[in-house]
Amino acid sequence: MSLVVGLRIALLGTGRVASQLGPALAAAGHQVVFVWGRTAMAAQALASQLPGAQALPTLAAPLPPADVYLLAVPDAAVLPLLAGTAWPTGALVAHLAGALPLSVFAAQPSVRGGVFYPLQTFSPGRAIEWPAVPLCIEAADAEAERTLLALAHSLSQQVRRLASGPRLKLHVAAVFANNFTNHLLGIADALLAEAELPAELLAPLVRETVNKALANSPFDVQTGPAVRHDAPTLAAHHTALAAHPAWQALYAQLTTSIQAQL
Template identity: 60%
Template sequence: MTPFHTSSLRVVLLGAGRVASQLGPALVQAGHQVVHIWSRTTASAEALAALLPGAQVLPSLDMASLPVADVYLLAVPDAAIPVLLAQAHFPANALVAHTSGTVPLSVFSGCPEVRGGVFYPLQTFSQGRDVDWQTVPLCIEATGPAAEELLLALGATLSRSVQRVGTPQRQSIHIAAVFACNFTNHLLGISHALLQQQALPLALLGPLLQETVEKALAYPPFTVQTGPAARHDTPTLDRHRAALAGHTQWLEIYNLLTDSIQRQGTGLPANNQGPVKL
Protein backbone atom coordinates (compact mmCIF):
# COMPACT_ATOMS: atom_id res chain seq x y z
CA MET A 1 0.00 0.00 0.00
CA THR A 2 1.34 3.40 -0.96
CA PRO A 3 2.12 5.89 1.83
CA PHE A 4 0.96 8.73 -0.42
CA HIS A 5 -1.96 10.72 1.00
CA THR A 6 -4.25 13.16 -0.70
CA SER A 7 -6.38 16.07 0.43
CA SER A 8 -9.84 16.85 -0.88
CA LEU A 9 -10.11 16.21 -4.61
CA ARG A 10 -12.47 17.70 -7.17
CA VAL A 11 -14.23 14.85 -8.96
CA VAL A 12 -16.37 14.79 -12.07
CA LEU A 13 -18.60 11.74 -12.06
CA LEU A 14 -19.76 10.51 -15.46
CA GLY A 15 -22.66 8.18 -14.83
CA ALA A 16 -25.52 8.11 -12.34
CA GLY A 17 -26.42 4.44 -12.13
CA ARG A 18 -25.96 1.87 -9.38
CA VAL A 19 -22.20 2.31 -9.00
CA ALA A 20 -22.22 6.10 -9.29
CA SER A 21 -25.16 6.50 -6.90
CA GLN A 22 -23.11 4.77 -4.19
CA LEU A 23 -19.70 6.10 -5.18
CA GLY A 24 -20.76 9.76 -5.22
CA PRO A 25 -21.95 9.91 -1.59
CA ALA A 26 -18.94 7.84 -0.48
CA LEU A 27 -16.58 10.36 -2.09
CA VAL A 28 -18.32 13.25 -0.37
CA GLN A 29 -18.27 11.47 2.98
CA ALA A 30 -14.52 10.92 2.51
CA GLY A 31 -14.04 14.67 2.14
CA HIS A 32 -13.93 15.05 -1.64
CA GLN A 33 -16.03 17.31 -3.85
CA VAL A 34 -18.17 15.86 -6.60
CA VAL A 35 -18.36 19.05 -8.63
CA HIS A 36 -20.18 17.80 -11.72
CA ILE A 37 -22.32 14.82 -12.71
CA TRP A 38 -23.32 13.68 -16.15
CA SER A 39 -25.68 10.92 -17.21
CA ARG A 40 -27.33 9.91 -20.44
CA THR A 41 -30.54 10.38 -18.46
CA THR A 42 -30.63 13.93 -17.13
CA ALA A 43 -33.20 13.04 -14.48
CA SER A 44 -30.82 10.45 -13.02
CA ALA A 45 -28.01 13.00 -12.88
CA GLU A 46 -30.28 15.54 -11.21
CA ALA A 47 -31.44 13.00 -8.61
CA LEU A 48 -27.86 12.10 -7.69
CA ALA A 49 -26.68 15.72 -7.70
CA ALA A 50 -29.42 16.57 -5.21
CA LEU A 51 -27.70 14.24 -2.72
CA LEU A 52 -24.25 15.76 -3.15
CA PRO A 53 -23.65 19.30 -1.81
CA GLY A 54 -22.48 21.66 -4.54
CA ALA A 55 -22.70 19.12 -7.37
CA GLN A 56 -23.90 20.49 -10.70
CA VAL A 57 -25.37 18.57 -13.60
CA LEU A 58 -23.60 18.60 -16.94
CA PRO A 59 -26.41 18.72 -19.51
CA SER A 60 -24.17 17.45 -22.29
CA LEU A 61 -20.71 16.16 -23.13
CA ASP A 62 -20.75 18.12 -26.38
CA MET A 63 -18.66 21.04 -25.18
CA ALA A 64 -15.22 22.30 -26.09
CA SER A 65 -13.81 21.03 -22.80
CA LEU A 66 -15.24 19.48 -19.65
CA PRO A 67 -14.87 21.49 -16.42
CA VAL A 68 -11.48 21.17 -14.76
CA ALA A 69 -11.22 18.53 -12.03
CA ASP A 70 -8.58 16.37 -10.34
CA VAL A 71 -10.20 13.09 -11.37
CA TYR A 72 -12.88 12.08 -13.88
CA LEU A 73 -14.55 8.80 -12.91
CA LEU A 74 -16.46 6.88 -15.58
CA ALA A 75 -19.17 4.85 -13.84
CA VAL A 76 -21.03 3.76 -16.96
CA PRO A 77 -21.80 0.40 -18.62
CA ASP A 78 -18.78 -1.28 -20.20
CA ALA A 79 -19.99 -0.77 -23.76
CA ALA A 80 -20.42 2.96 -23.13
CA ILE A 81 -16.82 3.56 -22.04
CA PRO A 82 -15.17 3.76 -25.50
CA VAL A 83 -18.15 5.75 -26.80
CA LEU A 84 -17.86 8.25 -23.96
CA LEU A 85 -14.08 8.55 -24.39
CA ALA A 86 -14.58 9.35 -28.06
CA GLN A 87 -17.30 11.90 -27.35
CA ALA A 88 -16.06 13.81 -24.30
CA HIS A 89 -13.38 16.50 -24.51
CA PHE A 90 -11.28 16.22 -21.36
CA PRO A 91 -8.77 18.91 -20.39
CA ALA A 92 -5.20 18.12 -21.42
CA ASN A 93 -3.47 15.67 -19.07
CA ALA A 94 -6.71 14.93 -17.22
CA LEU A 95 -6.80 11.80 -15.06
CA VAL A 96 -9.70 9.70 -16.35
CA ALA A 97 -10.49 6.35 -14.73
CA HIS A 98 -13.25 3.86 -15.43
CA THR A 99 -14.84 1.58 -12.82
CA SER A 100 -15.19 -1.56 -14.94
CA GLY A 101 -13.99 -5.00 -13.98
CA THR A 102 -13.47 -6.14 -17.56
CA VAL A 103 -12.58 -3.19 -19.80
CA PRO A 104 -8.78 -3.18 -20.30
CA LEU A 105 -6.56 -0.25 -19.52
CA SER A 106 -5.74 -0.16 -23.23
CA VAL A 107 -9.15 1.41 -23.87
CA PHE A 108 -7.33 4.70 -23.26
CA SER A 109 -4.79 4.06 -26.03
CA GLY A 110 -6.79 6.23 -28.39
CA CYS A 111 -6.78 9.13 -25.92
CA PRO A 112 -3.14 10.22 -25.60
CA GLU A 113 -4.21 13.61 -24.23
CA VAL A 114 -5.40 12.04 -20.95
CA ARG A 115 -3.91 9.86 -18.24
CA GLY A 116 -5.98 6.71 -18.15
CA GLY A 117 -6.74 4.59 -15.14
CA VAL A 118 -8.97 1.99 -13.51
CA PHE A 119 -10.83 2.44 -10.22
CA TYR A 120 -12.70 -0.87 -9.89
CA PRO A 121 -14.75 -1.54 -6.74
CA LEU A 122 -15.18 -5.28 -6.21
CA GLN A 123 -18.72 -5.26 -4.89
CA THR A 124 -22.32 -5.67 -6.00
CA PHE A 125 -24.41 -2.50 -5.95
CA SER A 126 -28.20 -2.23 -5.79
CA GLN A 127 -30.52 0.72 -5.47
CA GLY A 128 -31.68 1.20 -1.92
CA ARG A 129 -28.83 -0.77 -0.31
CA ASP A 130 -25.79 1.01 1.09
CA VAL A 131 -22.43 -0.74 1.21
CA ASP A 132 -19.60 -0.31 3.69
CA TRP A 133 -16.93 1.18 1.45
CA GLN A 134 -14.26 0.53 4.07
CA THR A 135 -14.61 -3.20 3.29
CA VAL A 136 -14.83 -2.91 -0.52
CA PRO A 137 -11.65 -4.06 -2.32
CA LEU A 138 -10.55 -1.42 -4.82
CA CYS A 139 -8.46 -2.52 -7.79
CA ILE A 140 -6.27 0.25 -9.19
CA GLU A 141 -4.38 0.50 -12.48
CA ALA A 142 -3.09 3.47 -14.47
CA THR A 143 -1.01 4.38 -17.50
CA GLY A 144 1.63 6.16 -15.40
CA PRO A 145 3.03 6.07 -11.86
CA ALA A 146 1.78 9.54 -10.86
CA ALA A 147 -1.76 8.74 -11.97
CA GLU A 148 -1.60 5.40 -10.20
CA GLU A 149 -0.39 6.99 -6.96
CA LEU A 150 -3.25 9.48 -7.04
CA LEU A 151 -5.85 6.76 -7.62
CA LEU A 152 -4.34 4.63 -4.85
CA ALA A 153 -4.50 7.60 -2.50
CA LEU A 154 -8.07 8.37 -3.50
CA GLY A 155 -9.00 4.74 -2.93
CA ALA A 156 -7.38 4.77 0.50
CA THR A 157 -9.79 7.51 1.59
CA LEU A 158 -12.68 5.14 0.86
CA SER A 159 -11.46 1.64 1.64
CA ARG A 160 -9.06 -0.33 3.81
CA SER A 161 -8.38 -2.67 0.88
CA VAL A 162 -6.71 -0.88 -2.04
CA GLN A 163 -4.18 -2.51 -4.34
CA ARG A 164 -2.56 -2.38 -7.74
CA VAL A 165 -4.18 -4.94 -10.05
CA GLY A 166 -3.27 -5.31 -13.72
CA THR A 167 -5.84 -5.86 -16.45
CA PRO A 168 -5.46 -9.68 -16.79
CA GLN A 169 -5.82 -10.20 -13.04
CA ARG A 170 -8.75 -7.79 -12.82
CA GLN A 171 -10.56 -9.56 -15.64
CA SER A 172 -10.05 -12.91 -13.90
CA ILE A 173 -11.33 -11.39 -10.66
CA HIS A 174 -14.43 -10.21 -12.48
CA ILE A 175 -15.16 -13.66 -13.93
CA ALA A 176 -14.71 -15.18 -10.48
CA ALA A 177 -17.03 -12.53 -9.06
CA VAL A 178 -19.72 -13.38 -11.61
CA PHE A 179 -19.64 -17.01 -10.47
CA ALA A 180 -19.54 -16.08 -6.78
CA CYS A 181 -22.15 -13.31 -6.89
CA ASN A 182 -24.32 -13.16 -9.99
CA PHE A 183 -24.65 -16.89 -10.63
CA THR A 184 -25.08 -17.62 -6.91
CA ASN A 185 -27.83 -15.00 -6.69
CA HIS A 186 -29.60 -16.61 -9.66
CA LEU A 187 -29.42 -20.00 -7.94
CA LEU A 188 -30.82 -18.42 -4.79
CA GLY A 189 -33.64 -17.08 -6.92
CA ILE A 190 -34.43 -20.64 -8.00
CA SER A 191 -34.23 -21.77 -4.37
CA HIS A 192 -36.62 -18.98 -3.40
CA ALA A 193 -39.11 -19.96 -6.10
CA LEU A 194 -39.02 -23.64 -5.08
CA LEU A 195 -39.62 -22.75 -1.45
CA GLN A 196 -42.44 -20.37 -2.35
CA GLN A 197 -44.22 -23.27 -4.03
CA GLN A 198 -44.47 -24.82 -0.56
CA ALA A 199 -45.21 -21.50 1.18
CA LEU A 200 -41.78 -21.52 2.83
CA PRO A 201 -39.47 -18.49 3.31
CA LEU A 202 -35.99 -18.18 1.84
CA ALA A 203 -34.83 -17.21 5.33
CA LEU A 204 -35.11 -20.91 6.19
CA LEU A 205 -31.85 -21.36 4.28
CA GLY A 206 -30.10 -18.53 6.14
CA PRO A 207 -27.95 -20.64 8.53
CA LEU A 208 -27.05 -23.01 5.69
CA LEU A 209 -25.99 -20.14 3.44
CA GLN A 210 -23.91 -18.55 6.20
CA GLU A 211 -22.07 -21.78 6.95
CA THR A 212 -21.52 -22.45 3.24
CA VAL A 213 -19.88 -19.06 2.68
CA GLU A 214 -17.82 -19.17 5.87
CA LYS A 215 -16.59 -22.68 5.05
CA ALA A 216 -15.74 -21.72 1.47
CA LEU A 217 -13.65 -18.81 2.76
CA ALA A 218 -11.89 -21.03 5.31
CA TYR A 219 -11.03 -23.93 2.97
CA PRO A 220 -10.56 -24.39 -0.78
CA PRO A 221 -14.23 -24.71 -1.82
CA PHE A 222 -13.78 -27.79 -4.00
CA THR A 223 -12.35 -29.66 -1.00
CA VAL A 224 -15.45 -29.10 1.15
CA GLN A 225 -18.10 -29.89 -1.47
CA THR A 226 -21.08 -31.71 0.02
CA GLY A 227 -24.44 -32.93 -1.20
CA PRO A 228 -25.87 -35.77 -3.29
CA ALA A 229 -23.77 -34.99 -6.37
CA ALA A 230 -20.51 -35.14 -4.40
CA ARG A 231 -21.41 -38.47 -2.78
CA HIS A 232 -22.92 -39.89 -6.00
CA ASP A 233 -26.26 -40.43 -4.28
CA THR A 234 -28.19 -41.61 -7.33
CA PRO A 235 -31.58 -42.21 -5.60
CA THR A 236 -31.61 -38.66 -4.21
CA LEU A 237 -30.47 -37.19 -7.52
CA ASP A 238 -33.27 -39.05 -9.31
CA ARG A 239 -35.88 -37.78 -6.83
CA HIS A 240 -34.67 -34.23 -7.33
CA ARG A 241 -34.82 -34.60 -11.10
CA ALA A 242 -38.36 -35.94 -10.91
CA ALA A 243 -39.40 -33.00 -8.74
CA LEU A 244 -37.89 -30.59 -11.26
CA ALA A 245 -39.49 -32.22 -14.28
CA GLY A 246 -41.94 -29.35 -14.59
CA HIS A 247 -39.11 -26.80 -14.64
CA THR A 248 -37.02 -27.80 -17.64
CA GLN A 249 -34.61 -24.86 -17.42
CA TRP A 250 -33.93 -25.44 -13.73
CA LEU A 251 -33.53 -29.16 -14.36
CA GLU A 252 -30.92 -28.38 -17.02
CA ILE A 253 -29.00 -26.22 -14.54
CA TYR A 254 -29.29 -28.95 -11.89
CA ASN A 255 -27.88 -31.56 -14.27
CA LEU A 256 -25.05 -29.29 -15.45
CA LEU A 257 -23.97 -28.48 -11.91
CA THR A 258 -24.28 -32.11 -10.80
CA ASP A 259 -22.09 -33.18 -13.70
CA SER A 260 -19.56 -30.43 -12.94
CA ILE A 261 -19.34 -31.43 -9.26
CA GLN A 262 -18.85 -35.08 -10.12
CA ARG A 263 -16.22 -34.33 -12.74
CA GLN A 264 -14.33 -32.04 -10.35
CA GLY A 265 -13.47 -34.81 -7.92
CA THR A 266 -14.48 -36.78 -4.88
CA GLY A 267 -15.45 -33.81 -2.73
CA LEU A 268 -13.16 -34.82 0.15
CA PRO A 269 -12.33 -31.86 2.40
CA ALA A 270 -8.81 -30.88 3.34
CA ASN A 271 -8.97 -32.69 6.71
CA ASN A 272 -9.95 -35.93 4.90
CA GLN A 273 -12.88 -36.50 7.26
CA GLY A 274 -15.27 -36.90 4.35
CA PRO A 275 -18.05 -34.52 3.29
CA VAL A 276 -20.84 -33.69 5.68
CA LYS A 277 -24.07 -35.03 4.25
CA LEU A 278 -27.02 -32.82 3.51
Protein backbone atom coordinates in the same frame (compact mmCIF):
# COMPACT_ATOMS: atom_id res chain seq x y z
CA MET B 1 -6.73 4.28 6.12
CA SER B 2 -5.01 7.46 4.96
CA LEU B 3 -7.23 10.46 4.29
CA VAL B 4 -6.47 12.57 1.21
CA VAL B 5 -8.60 15.71 1.12
CA GLY B 6 -9.21 18.08 -1.72
CA LEU B 7 -9.31 16.07 -4.95
CA ARG B 8 -11.77 17.45 -7.47
CA ILE B 9 -13.82 14.57 -8.88
CA ALA B 10 -16.00 14.53 -11.98
CA LEU B 11 -18.58 11.75 -11.82
CA LEU B 12 -19.93 10.52 -15.13
CA GLY B 13 -22.84 8.21 -14.46
CA THR B 14 -25.88 8.15 -12.19
CA GLY B 15 -26.53 4.44 -11.74
CA ARG B 16 -26.06 2.05 -8.84
CA VAL B 17 -22.31 2.53 -8.49
CA ALA B 18 -22.31 6.30 -8.98
CA SER B 19 -25.17 6.83 -6.54
CA GLN B 20 -23.15 5.12 -3.78
CA LEU B 21 -19.71 6.32 -4.81
CA GLY B 22 -20.62 10.00 -5.01
CA PRO B 23 -21.67 10.37 -1.36
CA ALA B 24 -18.68 8.25 -0.26
CA LEU B 25 -16.30 10.58 -2.08
CA ALA B 26 -17.91 13.61 -0.48
CA ALA B 27 -17.75 12.00 2.96
CA ALA B 28 -14.03 11.32 2.42
CA GLY B 29 -13.40 15.03 1.89
CA HIS B 30 -13.33 15.24 -1.89
CA GLN B 31 -15.24 17.72 -4.01
CA VAL B 32 -17.49 16.24 -6.67
CA VAL B 33 -17.42 19.15 -9.09
CA PHE B 34 -20.02 17.83 -11.50
CA VAL B 35 -22.29 14.89 -12.23
CA TRP B 36 -23.30 13.90 -15.73
CA GLY B 37 -25.86 11.29 -16.67
CA ARG B 38 -27.89 10.09 -19.60
CA THR B 39 -30.83 12.10 -18.28
CA ALA B 40 -30.69 15.56 -16.78
CA MET B 41 -33.15 14.54 -14.07
CA ALA B 42 -30.93 11.71 -12.84
CA ALA B 43 -27.85 13.94 -12.87
CA GLN B 44 -29.65 16.65 -10.92
CA ALA B 45 -30.97 14.15 -8.36
CA LEU B 46 -27.48 12.81 -7.62
CA ALA B 47 -25.79 16.22 -7.70
CA SER B 48 -28.29 17.52 -5.16
CA GLN B 49 -26.91 15.00 -2.64
CA LEU B 50 -23.32 16.22 -3.09
CA PRO B 51 -22.36 19.60 -1.61
CA GLY B 52 -21.15 22.00 -4.29
CA ALA B 53 -21.73 19.61 -7.20
CA GLN B 54 -23.44 20.79 -10.36
CA ALA B 55 -25.44 18.68 -12.77
CA LEU B 56 -23.80 18.92 -16.18
CA PRO B 57 -26.39 18.79 -18.99
CA THR B 58 -23.91 17.87 -21.73
CA LEU B 59 -20.27 16.84 -22.12
CA ALA B 60 -19.54 19.55 -24.66
CA ALA B 61 -16.23 21.37 -24.34
CA PRO B 62 -14.96 22.87 -22.22
CA LEU B 63 -15.54 20.43 -19.39
CA PRO B 64 -15.15 21.80 -15.87
CA PRO B 65 -11.64 21.04 -14.57
CA ALA B 66 -11.17 18.03 -12.30
CA ASP B 67 -8.30 16.02 -10.88
CA VAL B 68 -10.02 12.75 -11.80
CA TYR B 69 -12.86 12.00 -14.21
CA LEU B 70 -14.56 8.76 -13.11
CA LEU B 71 -16.59 6.81 -15.68
CA ALA B 72 -19.26 5.06 -13.59
CA VAL B 73 -21.17 3.82 -16.64
CA PRO B 74 -21.96 0.37 -18.09
CA ASP B 75 -19.00 -1.34 -19.76
CA ALA B 76 -20.52 -1.00 -23.22
CA ALA B 77 -20.82 2.77 -22.77
CA VAL B 78 -17.15 3.40 -21.90
CA LEU B 79 -15.67 3.43 -25.42
CA PRO B 80 -18.42 5.64 -26.93
CA LEU B 81 -18.12 8.00 -23.98
CA LEU B 82 -14.34 8.21 -24.34
CA ALA B 83 -14.59 8.87 -28.06
CA GLY B 84 -17.48 11.31 -27.89
CA THR B 85 -16.19 13.61 -25.15
CA ALA B 86 -13.82 16.56 -25.59
CA TRP B 87 -11.52 15.78 -22.68
CA PRO B 88 -9.12 18.42 -21.42
CA THR B 89 -5.60 17.63 -22.56
CA GLY B 90 -3.84 15.54 -19.94
CA ALA B 91 -7.04 14.72 -18.05
CA LEU B 92 -6.92 11.69 -15.78
CA VAL B 93 -9.89 9.56 -16.85
CA ALA B 94 -10.57 6.26 -15.07
CA HIS B 95 -13.21 3.65 -15.73
CA LEU B 96 -14.70 1.47 -12.99
CA ALA B 97 -15.06 -1.76 -14.98
CA GLY B 98 -13.66 -5.11 -13.95
CA ALA B 99 -13.57 -6.63 -17.44
CA LEU B 100 -12.30 -3.70 -19.53
CA PRO B 101 -8.52 -3.47 -20.02
CA LEU B 102 -6.48 -0.33 -19.56
CA SER B 103 -5.87 -0.41 -23.31
CA VAL B 104 -9.34 1.03 -23.98
CA PHE B 105 -7.67 4.42 -23.53
CA ALA B 106 -5.17 3.81 -26.36
CA ALA B 107 -7.37 5.61 -28.88
CA GLN B 108 -7.41 8.73 -26.67
CA PRO B 109 -3.74 9.80 -26.45
CA SER B 110 -4.66 13.20 -25.03
CA VAL B 111 -5.88 11.67 -21.75
CA ARG B 112 -4.14 9.70 -19.02
CA GLY B 113 -6.06 6.47 -18.58
CA GLY B 114 -6.71 4.60 -15.38
CA VAL B 115 -8.84 1.97 -13.69
CA PHE B 116 -10.66 2.40 -10.37
CA TYR B 117 -12.49 -0.92 -9.93
CA PRO B 118 -14.59 -1.46 -6.79
CA LEU B 119 -15.08 -5.19 -6.18
CA GLN B 120 -18.60 -5.07 -4.75
CA THR B 121 -22.23 -5.53 -5.70
CA PHE B 122 -24.35 -2.38 -5.61
CA SER B 123 -28.11 -2.33 -5.15
CA PRO B 124 -30.58 0.45 -4.28
CA GLY B 125 -31.28 0.72 -0.59
CA ARG B 126 -28.21 -1.29 0.43
CA ALA B 127 -25.55 0.63 2.36
CA ILE B 128 -21.96 -0.11 1.35
CA GLU B 129 -19.16 -0.30 3.92
CA TRP B 130 -16.51 1.33 1.77
CA PRO B 131 -13.53 0.66 4.09
CA ALA B 132 -14.00 -3.07 3.41
CA VAL B 133 -14.49 -2.81 -0.37
CA PRO B 134 -11.43 -3.96 -2.38
CA LEU B 135 -10.42 -1.20 -4.80
CA CYS B 136 -8.24 -2.32 -7.71
CA ILE B 137 -6.07 0.32 -9.35
CA GLU B 138 -4.26 0.43 -12.68
CA ALA B 139 -2.91 3.44 -14.53
CA ALA B 140 -1.02 4.39 -17.65
CA ASP B 141 1.64 6.44 -15.83
CA ALA B 142 3.13 6.80 -12.37
CA GLU B 143 1.50 10.15 -11.58
CA ALA B 144 -1.94 8.85 -12.50
CA GLU B 145 -1.34 5.76 -10.38
CA ARG B 146 -0.36 7.86 -7.35
CA THR B 147 -3.51 9.95 -7.67
CA LEU B 148 -5.79 6.95 -8.02
CA LEU B 149 -4.09 5.13 -5.14
CA ALA B 150 -4.51 8.18 -2.91
CA LEU B 151 -8.17 8.43 -3.87
CA ALA B 152 -8.67 4.71 -3.21
CA HIS B 153 -6.94 4.81 0.17
CA SER B 154 -9.23 7.66 1.25
CA LEU B 155 -12.20 5.31 0.81
CA SER B 156 -10.98 1.81 1.56
CA GLN B 157 -8.55 -0.20 3.64
CA GLN B 158 -8.38 -2.80 0.86
CA VAL B 159 -6.44 -1.20 -2.02
CA ARG B 160 -4.23 -2.99 -4.51
CA ARG B 161 -2.56 -2.45 -7.85
CA LEU B 162 -3.92 -4.94 -10.35
CA ALA B 163 -3.11 -5.28 -14.05
CA SER B 164 -5.79 -5.88 -16.67
CA GLY B 165 -5.22 -9.63 -17.06
CA PRO B 166 -5.56 -10.61 -13.40
CA ARG B 167 -8.40 -8.09 -12.99
CA LEU B 168 -10.38 -9.85 -15.74
CA LYS B 169 -9.96 -13.20 -13.96
CA LEU B 170 -11.01 -11.54 -10.71
CA HIS B 171 -14.13 -10.22 -12.42
CA VAL B 172 -15.01 -13.67 -13.76
CA ALA B 173 -14.52 -15.11 -10.27
CA ALA B 174 -16.76 -12.39 -8.87
CA VAL B 175 -19.53 -13.29 -11.33
CA PHE B 176 -19.40 -16.91 -10.17
CA ALA B 177 -19.31 -15.92 -6.49
CA ASN B 178 -21.98 -13.25 -6.67
CA ASN B 179 -24.18 -13.21 -9.77
CA PHE B 180 -24.40 -16.96 -10.34
CA THR B 181 -24.82 -17.69 -6.64
CA ASN B 182 -27.60 -15.10 -6.44
CA HIS B 183 -29.31 -16.70 -9.45
CA LEU B 184 -29.18 -20.12 -7.78
CA LEU B 185 -30.65 -18.62 -4.60
CA GLY B 186 -33.41 -17.17 -6.75
CA ILE B 187 -34.19 -20.64 -8.13
CA ALA B 188 -34.23 -22.01 -4.59
CA ASP B 189 -36.67 -19.28 -3.52
CA ALA B 190 -38.94 -20.08 -6.47
CA LEU B 191 -38.96 -23.79 -5.66
CA LEU B 192 -39.84 -23.06 -2.04
CA ALA B 193 -42.64 -20.76 -3.16
CA GLU B 194 -44.04 -23.54 -5.36
CA ALA B 195 -44.15 -25.79 -2.30
CA GLU B 196 -45.69 -22.96 -0.23
CA LEU B 197 -42.69 -22.94 2.07
CA PRO B 198 -41.08 -19.79 3.53
CA ALA B 199 -37.75 -18.65 2.09
CA GLU B 200 -36.46 -18.21 5.66
CA LEU B 201 -36.09 -21.97 5.94
CA LEU B 202 -32.90 -21.80 3.88
CA ALA B 203 -31.33 -18.89 5.75
CA PRO B 204 -29.30 -20.92 8.30
CA LEU B 205 -28.09 -23.26 5.54
CA VAL B 206 -27.03 -20.37 3.30
CA ARG B 207 -25.17 -18.63 6.14
CA GLU B 208 -23.31 -21.81 7.12
CA THR B 209 -22.47 -22.54 3.46
CA VAL B 210 -20.93 -19.09 2.98
CA ASN B 211 -19.12 -19.09 6.33
CA LYS B 212 -17.68 -22.55 5.68
CA ALA B 213 -16.58 -21.62 2.16
CA LEU B 214 -14.83 -18.49 3.44
CA ALA B 215 -13.02 -20.45 6.16
CA ASN B 216 -11.90 -23.32 3.90
CA SER B 217 -11.14 -24.22 0.32
CA PRO B 218 -14.72 -24.50 -1.02
CA PHE B 219 -13.98 -27.59 -3.13
CA ASP B 220 -12.68 -29.35 0.00
CA VAL B 221 -15.91 -28.87 1.95
CA GLN B 222 -18.38 -29.69 -0.83
CA THR B 223 -21.33 -31.81 0.38
CA GLY B 224 -24.53 -33.15 -1.11
CA PRO B 225 -25.83 -35.95 -3.34
CA ALA B 226 -23.41 -35.17 -6.19
CA VAL B 227 -20.39 -35.74 -3.93
CA ARG B 228 -21.90 -38.95 -2.57
CA HIS B 229 -22.87 -40.15 -6.05
CA ASP B 230 -26.30 -40.73 -4.55
CA ALA B 231 -28.07 -41.95 -7.70
CA PRO B 232 -31.58 -42.40 -6.21
CA THR B 233 -31.59 -38.86 -4.78
CA LEU B 234 -30.21 -37.37 -7.99
CA ALA B 235 -32.93 -39.15 -9.96
CA ALA B 236 -35.61 -37.93 -7.56
CA HIS B 237 -34.41 -34.36 -7.91
CA HIS B 238 -34.39 -34.71 -11.71
CA THR B 239 -38.04 -35.78 -11.57
CA ALA B 240 -38.94 -32.97 -9.16
CA LEU B 241 -37.61 -30.43 -11.67
CA ALA B 242 -39.60 -31.80 -14.61
CA ALA B 243 -41.71 -28.63 -14.81
CA HIS B 244 -38.55 -26.54 -15.19
CA PRO B 245 -36.41 -28.09 -17.94
CA ALA B 246 -33.87 -25.23 -17.89
CA TRP B 247 -33.32 -25.65 -14.15
CA GLN B 248 -33.26 -29.42 -14.62
CA ALA B 249 -30.45 -29.05 -17.17
CA LEU B 250 -28.59 -26.63 -14.89
CA TYR B 251 -28.89 -29.12 -11.99
CA ALA B 252 -27.38 -31.84 -14.21
CA GLN B 253 -24.54 -29.58 -15.36
CA LEU B 254 -23.67 -28.55 -11.81
CA THR B 255 -23.78 -32.16 -10.65
CA THR B 256 -21.38 -33.14 -13.44
CA SER B 257 -19.08 -30.23 -12.58
CA ILE B 258 -19.02 -31.15 -8.88
CA GLN B 259 -18.24 -34.77 -9.62
CA ALA B 260 -15.50 -33.81 -12.06
CA GLN B 261 -13.81 -31.79 -9.31
CA LEU B 262 -13.60 -34.75 -6.90
